[in-house]
Amino acid sequence: MKNHIQALRKKHKVTQNELAEAVDVTRQTIISLENGRYNASLILAHKIAQFFNLTIEEIFIFDLEEENI
Numbered sequence: 001m002k003n004h005i006q007a008l009r010k011k012h013k014v015t016q017n018e019l020a021e022a023v024d025v026t027r028q029t030i031i032s033l034e035n036g037r038y039n040a041s042l043i044l045a046h047k048i049a050q051f052f053n054l055t056i057e058e059i060f061i062f063d064l065e066e067e068n069i
Helices: 007-012 016-022 027-034 042-052
Strands: none
Touching: 007 016, 007 027, 016 027, 016 042
16 A cells, blocks of 8 residues: 655654654554555554544555555
């Protein structure tokens, strides 16, 4: 699943570590999310959305074809 996490982080001048600490995950999890190697759980997606004061849909791009649905 694609997302806008890296762009949002840079726009808000937040490091991977700062975001990781704020949403209670490791820096490696943020790296994996940004590189598309990991899909966030609904709870994590919600925490990230709250951190940036956005909706989940504004951050995560759900592609039906990519997800084979």
